[in-house]
Structures are given as C-alpha cells and as structure tokens.
Amino acid sequence: AERLRASFNDNRITVKLPLILARELVETPRVGISDEQESGGEAGMLSLLIEKDFACLDGGDADEDQSDAYPNPNTKC
16 A cells, blocks of 8 residues: 555455555554545545554453553653
C-alpha cells in the first residue's frame, strides 16, 4: 500500500499500510499512524488510526492476556 487504507467486504475490515510505516510503528517509540480516506459515499471522509496496544499500568482486567502488548512507556521514571 502507498498509504494507510481500509476496506470493508464480507463483514471483514482489512487495513493496509506501507511496510516502512509498519516497521516504524514496531521498531521505534512511535505510538500511532493516522490518515483519512474518502468513504465512497455521502458520509465524507473516513478517519483511520492505528495505535500500539500498551500493557495496563494498573493490572487491567485479570482475564485479559497482555502478553502481546507493548511495554507501557509510563512505567519508566
């Protein structure tokens, strides 16, 4: 993809983004990526936002698996 894009087909949302942005999100302190695209209808523009999922500071929901969450940067003083 040349830029962040989303589509909805067969009850599935597909999000595509350039590989360089995906790598930057994973490998750097960057927290999110945002863009807009035409909605294809009268609704106007569709806002897109992808953000890192940080581990909860307060323990969060005891049943929630946080093993794939990014370390929360607010834990560093």
